[in-house]
Amino acid sequence: MKTLRTVADLRSALAGHRREGETIALVPTMGYLHEGHLSLVRAARERAGVVVVSLFVNPSQFNEAADLEAYPRDEARDVDLASAAGADILFAPALDEVYPQGFGTQVRVGGALTDRLEGAHRGAEHFHGVTTVVCKLMNMVGPDVAVFGQKDAQQALVLRRMVADLDMPVRIDVAPTVREPDGLALSSRNVRLHGDDRRRALALHRGLQAATAALAGGERDAARLTAAARSAMDELGVQPEYLALVDPGTLDPLDAVDGREALLAVAARVGDVRLIDNTILIPDPVHTDATVATCLS
Amino acid sequence: MKTLRTVADLRSALAGHRREGETIALVPTMGYLHEGHLSLVRAARERAGVVVVSLFVNPSQFNEAADLEAYPRDEARDVDLASAAGADILFAPALDEVYPQGFGTQVRVGGALTDRLEGAHRGAEHFHGVTTVVCKLMNMVGPDVAVFGQKDAQQALVLRRMVADLDMPVRIDVAPTVREPDGLALSSRNVRLHGDDRRRALALHRGLQAATAALAGGERDAARLTAAARSAMDELGVQPEYLALVDPGTLDPLDAVDGREALLAVAARVGDVRLIDNTILIPDPVHTDATVATCLS
Numbered sequence: 001m002k003t004l005r006t007v008a009d010l011r012s013a014l015a016g017h018r019r020e021g022e023t024i025a026l027v028p029t030m031g032y033l034h035e036g037h038l039s040l041v042r043a044a045r046e047r048a049g050v051v052v053v054s055l056f057v058n059p060s061q062f063n064e065a066a067d068l069e070a071y072p073r074d075e076a077r078d079v080d081l082a083s084a085a086g087a088d089i090l091f092a093p094a095l096d097e098v099y100p101q102g103f104g105t106q107v108r109v110g111g112a113l114t115d116r117l118e119g120a121h122r123g124a125e126h127f128h129g130v131t132t133v134v135c136k137l138m139n140m141v142g143p144d145v146a147v148f149g150q151k152d153a154q155q156a157l158v159l160r161r162m163v164a165d166l167d168m169p170v171r172i173d174v175a176p177t178v179r180e181p182d183g184l185a186l187s188s189r190n191v192r193l194h195g196d197d198r199r200r201a202l203a204l205h206r207g208l209q210a211a212t213a214a215l216a217g218g219e220r221d222a223a224r225l226t227a228a229a230r231s232a233m234d235e236l237g238v239q240p241e242y243l244a245l246v247d248p249g250t251l252d253p254l255d256a257v258d259g260r261e262a263l264l265a266v267a268a269r270v271g272d273v274r275l276i277d278n279t280i281l282i283p284d285p286v287h288t289d290a291t292v293a294t295c296l297s
Numbered sequence: 298m299k300t301l302r303t304v305a306d307l308r309s310a311l312a313g314h315r316r317e318g319e320t321i322a323l324v325p326t327m328g329y330l331h332e333g334h335l336s337l338v339r340a341a342r343e344r345a346g347v348v349v350v351s352l353f354v355n356p357s358q359f360n361e362a363a364d365l366e367a368y369p370r371d372e373a374r375d376v377d378l379a380s381a382a383g384a385d386i387l388f389a390p391a392l393d394e395v396y397p398q399g400f401g402t403q404v405r406v407g408g409a410l411t412d413r414l415e416g417a418h419r420g421a422e423h424f425h426g427v428t429t430v431v432c433k434l435m436n437m438v439g440p441d442v443a444v445f446g447q448k449d450a451q452q453a454l455v456l457r458r459m460v461a462d463l464d465m466p467v468r469i470d471v472a473p474t475v476r477e478p479d480g481l482a483l484s485s486r487n488v489r490l491h492g493d494d495r496r497r498a499l500a501l502h503r504g505l506q507a508a509t510a511a512l513a514g515g516e517r518d519a520a521r522l523t524a525a526a527r528s529a530m531d532e533l534g535v536q537p538e539y540l541a542l543v544d545p546g547t548l549d550p551l552d553a554v555d556g557r558e559a560l561l562a563v564a565a566r567v568g569d570v571r572l573i574d575n576t577i578l579i580p581d582p583v584h585t586d587a588t589v590a591t592c593l594s
Binding site: 104140161166168169 | 308408428429433436459462463
């Protein structure tokens, strides 16, 4: 695996592969790689002849200076992990390679996709920072496919909207959330969970599980499903910043799980670490058929 | 020349050329082609193996509904002209091919480049409309080079900023303004100049000429150069919306032509038609050397 620092070096490294018609995959990361990232690298490896992992802690998507400051970094470790997972190129540019003097362009996805959930709590600028840097990385690499994680479900939706709207010739694939054995969704921020906070951080997963169990028990109502989740979180003393049942394509709020898949998304602060998680609620097939029959009747 | 309507057809038509390593050039237009556009097509022809001319009247860059409504259209004529000038593909998509249901992404260049001159008078949204559609066209076509006209000098600067900032793998070339024999800069909007307005429209060029003559006579001061231009425009009863001496790279206002090239840009309404024009003021070499000597001393 090569570690490259400049767009020029990256492009020359890829030019030959592109001429040969090899498929190129991109896995954008902010580093401090964990098993979640590595699952994306492996998914990319299955899909492409050349796998590029980018490592760039993008300041413009941080809405809190303290979070950016505290974001963990360890490039030497990332090099070993990315290489072992099958990456061909680690692209780790410096800040001024990505945002040189005079930089002044922004790619924005507007509307509900960036206003709701994370957008409502971190501000839409967070997503504008994400779309801008990912658009740049796509143009630097020219991938056929880019792989993102389901843990950041809203981010994946926003990026798919950007790619469709700007006619970018790339496919976005989303890989499942990877969890610790106890269910905590992997996140680079988890290393900042100290003492009892590590245990309390389970609240998000427990909440999602409680709602899933309620659904399996026949509950369909959004208010009662989220109440079940809140109650489970409360047992660990964690209050959600948001906990919302929404359409997984549009993020429109749902009153109930009504025969189609629904996204249950949660964010919460545990100690000084902000965590997110989500699950797809799939209605029971029997109930689904009944609902469809009702709709058609 | 083929006329294509969909991104899918466009991409299949270009795929073979791209595999063969042929250079692809794009000339984005809003149609109603005139000799100015055709000079861009010929410039593209000299630079590339495949020349794509796009024809799309982009609603999002019009700040006045009446201007959009009145914008002249004649595709049959455009087909003949583009073909005769050497285009290989005319890409003329329908509105919903470019902006399908649910579209919600914008590419924005911020700061002085979009706030000043046209941005101050038409609003920065005009340029956001331009950058968004050009970003899309670039991604649809995947050109090696795109050719724009110097008449829209600010637009070319904004697009160069976008391409650099988003790392788009395309070069932007700018071709000189084409003029009528009497000096009027070609514009699709010129067909809307009726009666005496056609004669009065010369005011913009006459103003630029007056400033150029004043410079040749030794005048360097921005206020006096623009006063000379205003006076010439006034003779035709035309008042500029703006008339500004600026740095041709940053659009920063200049107090004088001080040894480097300066952009003198003008906009004015003649009848109900808004026109723009510009010229590069090049200081006299003797004066330039003197200025440099002064600066170095």
